[in-house]
Amino acid sequence: MKKQNVRTLSLILCMFSYLLVGAAVFDALESESENSRRRILEQKRSEMKRKYRFSEDDYREIERVVLQAEPHRAGRQWKFAGSFYFAITVITTIGYGHAAPGTDAGKVFCMFYAVLGIPLTLVMFQSLGERMNTFVRYLLHKMKQCLGFRHTEVSMENMVLVGFLSCIGTLCVGAAAFSHFEGWSFFHAYYYCFITLTTIGFGDFVALQKKEDLQEKTPYVAFSFMYILVGLTVIGAFLNLVVLRFLTMNTEDERRDAQERASLKRDRGLLEGPTGPRVVEIHQENDKRYDKFSPPLQRFVLS
Amino acid sequence: MKRQNARTLALIVSILTYLVVGAAVFETLESKQEKSHKRRLDARKYELMRKFNLTKANFEELELVVLQLKPHKAGVQWKFAGSFYFAITVITTIGYGHAAPSTDSGKVFCMFYALLGIPLTLVMFQSLGERINTFVRYLLHQAKKCLGMRQTEVSMANMVTVGFFSCLSTLCVGAAAFSHCEGWSFLHAFYYCFITLTTIGFGDYVALQRDDALQNDPRYVAFCFVYILMGLTVIGAFLNLVVLRFLTMNTEDERRDAKQKALMTVGKPRGEVTRLLPLSTSTSSTVVANDATKAKDLKGAYTEVLHFQTICSCLWYRSKEKLQGSIPTMIPQEMTFSDAYLQQNSNCPHYMDPGSTGCVCSPRQCTSISSITTGLHILSPFNLFKRRSSV
Numbered sequence: 001m002k003k004q005n006v007r008t009l010s011l012i013l014c015m016f017s018y019l020l021v022g023a024a025v026f027d028a029l030e031s032e033s034e035n036s037r038r039r040i041l042e043q044k045r046s047e048m049k050r051k052y053r054f055s056e057d058d059y060r061e062i063e064r065v066v067l068q069a070e071p072h073r074a075g076r077q078w079k080f081a082g083s084f085y086f087a088i089t090v091i092t093t094i095g096y097g098h099a100a101p102g103t104d105a106g107k108v109f110c111m112f113y114a115v116l117g118i119p120l121t122l123v124m125f126q127s128l129g130e131r132m133n134t135f136v137r138y139l140l141h142k143m144k145q146c147l148g149f150r151h152t153e154v155s156m157e158n159m160v161l162v163g164f165l166s167c168i169g170t171l172c173v174g175a176a177a178f179s180h181f182e183g184w185s186f187f188h189a190y191y192y193c194f195i196t197l198t199t200i201g202f203g204d205f206v207a208l209q210k211k212e213d214l215q216e217k218t219p220y221v222a223f224s225f226m227y228i229l230v231g232l233t234v235i236g237a238f239l240n241l242v243v244l245r246f247l248t249m250n251t252e253d254e255r256r257d258a259q260e261r262a263s264l265k266r267d268r269g270l271l272e273g274p275t276g277p278r279v280v281e282i283h284q285e286n287d288k289r290y291d292k293f294s295p296p297l298q299r300f301v302l303s
Numbered sequence: 304m305k306r307q308n309a310r311t312l313a314l315i316v317s318i319l320t321y322l323v324v325g326a327a328v329f330e331t332l333e334s335k336q337e338k339s340h341k342r343r344l345d346a347r348k349y350e351l352m353r354k355f356n357l358t359k360a361n362f363e364e365l366e367l368v369v370l371q372l373k374p375h376k377a378g379v380q381w382k383f384a385g386s387f388y389f390a391i392t393v394i395t396t397i398g399y400g401h402a403a404p405s406t407d408s409g410k411v412f413c414m415f416y417a418l419l420g421i422p423l424t425l426v427m428f429q430s431l432g433e434r435i436n437t438f439v440r441y442l443l444h445q446a447k448k449c450l451g452m453r454q455t456e457v458s459m460a461n462m463v464t465v466g467f468f469s470c471l472s473t474l475c476v477g478a479a480a481f482s483h484c485e486g487w488s489f490l491h492a493f494y495y496c497f498i499t500l501t502t503i504g505f506g507d508y509v510a511l512q513r514d515d516a517l518q519n520d521p522r523y524v525a526f527c528f529v530y531i532l533m534g535l536t537v538i539g540a541f542l543n544l545v546v547l548r549f550l551t552m553n554t555e556d557e558r559r560d561a562k563q564k565a566l567m568t569v570g571k572p573r574g575e576v577t578r579l580l581p582l583s584t585s586t587s588s589t590v591v592a593n594d595a596t597k598a599k600d601l602k603g604a605y606t607e608v609l610h611f612q613t614i615c616s617c618l619w620y621r622s623k624e625k626l627q628g629s630i631p632t633m634i635p636q637e638m639t640f641s642d643a644y645l646q647q648n649s650n651c652p653h654y655m656d657p658g659s660t661g662c663v664c665s666p667r668q669c670t671s672i673s674s675i676t677t678g679l680h681i682l683s684p685f686n687l688f689k690r691r692s693s694v
Contacts, residue, residue, distance in 0.1 A: 008434050011427040015394075018423060022390035022416050023383055029409040030381040037405070038375045044368050052355050052365075062351055066369040069344045078333035080326055087325035091318075095503035097400055102340065106332040107494045113325050114501050119542070120321065123549045124314035130553035131311050191410045198417050200398035203506055239422070244550060246426045250433040251547075 002257075004250045071099055074209035081214045081221055088225060091117030092232055094201035098209060126244070129237030136162055163238040170234045171197065174227055178207055181220055197231045305560075307553045374402055378515035384524055385517045391528065394420030395535055397504035401512060429547070432540030439465055466541040473537045474500065477530055481510055484523060500534045 049059055071077060077086070077099035089095050090113060101107045137154045140162065144152040171193045179189035184205065192205040207224050208214050214221060352362055374380055380389070380402035392399050393416060404410045440457045443465065447455040474496045482492035487508065495508040510527050511517050517524060 004430075004434065004437075008427075008430045011423070011430050015424060015427045018394065018420055019387060019390050022393070022420070023387035025412060025416075026386035026389055026404070026409065027381055027383050029406055029412060030386070030404055031379075033406050033409075034375075034379065034381045038372075041368060041372045041375065045372065048365060048368060052357065052361070054355070058355070062365060063369050065344060065347050065351065066366050067373060069341075069348065070370060072337075072341045072344065076334075076337065078330055078337045080330050083329035083333070084322060084326035086329055087322050090325070090503060091321065093396065093501060093503045095398065095498065095505045097505035097507055100505045100507035101329070101333055103332055103336050104490060106329065107490070109328060109332060111494065111497050113328075114497070114503060117321055117325070118501055119546045119549075120314070121318060122546060123552075124311075124318045126550040127307075127311045127314050127553050130557070131307060134307075134557060187407065187410075191414065194414050194417070195398070198396060198421055199502070200393060200396045200417060201504070202398045202400035202403040204400055204403035240550075240554075243422045243425060244554070246422075247429040247543075247547060248551065249426075250430050251543075254433070254437060 004253050007250065074098065074206075075212040075214055077214070079215060081218075084225065085208060085214065085221075087113070087117075088228060089201065090114050091121045092199055092228070093118060094196055094199045094228070096201045096203035096206045098203050098206040125232055125236035126240050128233050129240040132233065132237045133159065133163075133241055159241055163241050166234050167238050170231050174231060177223070177227070182207060182210065193231070196228060197235050199232070307556050310553065377401065377509075377512035378517050380517070382518065384521075387528070388511060388517065388524075390416070390420075391531060392504065393417050394424045395502055395531070396421060397499055397502045397531075399504045399506035399509045401506050401509040428535055428539035429543050431536050432543040435536065435540045436462065436466075436544050462544055466544050469537050470541050473534050477534060480526070480530070485510060485513060496534070499531060500538050502535070 045059075048054070054062070076082060082099060086099050090110060093114075101110050137159060140154045140158055141152055144154070171190060174193035174197075175186055175190035177189075178184060178192060179186045182189065182205075184192065188205060192207070195202055195205070208221060348362070351357070352359075357365070379385060385402060389402050391397070393413060396417075404413050440462060443457045443461055444455055447457070474493055477496035477500075478489055478493035480492075481487060481495055482489045485492065485508075487495065491508060495510070498505055498508070511524060514520075
């Protein structure tokens with residue numbers, strides 16, 4: 001079977017197994033705790049219903065009001081600062097959901113905004129990430145020269161190590177900052193930064209949601225926005241270094257196959273040509289098909 | 304300024320502008336409604352407080368219980384089906400948040416799970432997307448042949464049109480299905496599908512949250528999972544077709560700059576040129592001298608062509624694609640332009656004169672690239688050997 005097809009099939013299989021394994025582990029880790037929490041909360045609810053003498057309908061009414069008021073608990077979400085925050089979560093595909101367009105017009109604009117914004121953002125982060133990698137490579141090279149190394153070439157391992165450490169460093173800096181400003185534990189703040197910078201964006205932890213922070217604490221707001229954008233660049237640079245080459249593997253293989261087919265056709269045409277010198281040139285080092293006839297880079301003229 | 308730097312700066316400025324414009328529009332669309340909605344809810348809240356004689360503290364306690372019960376309202380979230388749903392939202396980075404790990408160990412596992420899962424998923428979707436594009440290209444080619452069209456080549460425009468319509472129909476099919484099964488309006492279901500398949504995943508609309516569907520309706524559950532994964536594949540195929548080439552632009556430019564720099568620093572004939580010498584091993588010094596001057600011309604020609612390409616990026620990419628299809632593999636990749644240009648120069652001098660702005664990208668001069676590609680068709684091994692055997 002063609003290499004690209006084998007690769008694609010094995011990737012599909014890997015992903016499905018990965019999902020199954022993940023589901024099993026999450027089930028094992030969370031199911032118990034979910035059950036016990038649910039029981040406690042339901043108990044509390046029936047206590048309260050008895051205490052305040054709610055009927056079922058009364059409770060439903062209160063529940064509805066509370067759930068609808070939830071996004072408002074964190075202050076005004078749609079003034080300029082909040083809208084900017086929302087726009088960031090759209091085009092970076094983080095999508096916390098702490099605020100989501102309520103009007104239909106907002107929903108429609110959101111969709112068009114995303115259609116143009118997401119590819120633009122992808123290209124921007126990869127572009128900037130590549131520039132950062134080039135700059136880091138240059139710095140490492142200079143450093144190696146200064147430190148008097150024999151080999152001043154910057155290897156892939158060097159780059160991957162530096163990239164990985166930058167990512168960890170970015171996450172830790174963010175964790176420290178947000179745990180201080182939001183009052184979360186360091187671990188929860190780290191989890192928040194991780195979920196944000198991988199653009200998963202659950203929304204269980206969201207920055208700038210303490211009462212009116214968006215309107216009042218402008219330096220903190222600016223810091224949060226900068227952190228998200230710079231952090232995504234660092235992660236993007238690491239992805240550009242490590243993952244991007246794999247995204248184009250199938251395309252490169254197709255191109256190489258097309259070239260091989262073209263060369264095969266041409267050689268066949270030459271050999272069977274009625275006039276003119278019969279020449280066969282074998283150039284391609286990776287042209288395995290010709291290996292059994294002659295070593296690569298050899299030419300012979302047929303008289 | 305180097306091209307890559309200019310490009311990157313321009314992109315940064317565009318993104319920041321885009322964000323500011325988006326923020327302004329969202330504010331206009333949503334702020335007023337937010338204010339009035341909040342006022343109505345507050346009024347309702349005070350009504351309820353008065354009706355049931357609740358103090359503020361009581362109500363807040365009630366609020367807390369209701370909010371904490373919210374994820375449980377939608378059913379059991381962490382049994383196998385729910386966990387599978389959650390795992391999908393993690394590795395595809397959709398991340399609704401309808402369920403999020405509450406235990407610390409769940410959070411830790413989630414982070415490691417994402418660390419490996421997200422790149423795996425990215426590569427998988429791009430891989431499968433590329434396969435789908437190739438298959439569609441093949442189908443279109445066959446369709447064109449069957450319909451008896453003159454040109455059976457499948458152009459980029461064809462592929463983009465087909466891709467775009469596949470995305471649109473995927474969204475519409477999902478919208479129809481979810482509006483029926485979840486009781487949403489068509490617009491809201493379309494919005495849900497869009498937000499899901501772009502992996503934004505707000506979580507304001509989430510499927511499988513009604514009537515404990517995760518446990519009770521396995522067929523609907525299977526449909527949702529299949530829809531999300533297949534939809535992401537279709538979107539991924541479209542991105543692979545349209546966006547992926549732009550993600551590697553800077554890297555390709557760096558590679559080309561490095562080659563140019565390497566060529567500049569080499570004063571003697573390059574390896575590629577000497578590779579052709581073995582056949583004419585009985586060379587006289589004149590051949591070597593010829594090759595030396597040819598190498599200088601070669602360097603000059605290469606520089607010219609690269610200078611041309613540096614400015615006219617669109618042509619660079621178009622010509623590169625054309626060349627990779629049409630060049631005989633007789634010629635090693637690195638030599639294509641130099642040799643072609645040499646051939647061109649010896650047959651028909653096409654000197655590229657930079658215009659007043661320094662840009663050679665005018666319609667008149669841009670035909671040079673097409674003549675290079677056609678020139679390559681002339682450049683058969685016959686000609687190559689003819690030149691060498693003139694010794």
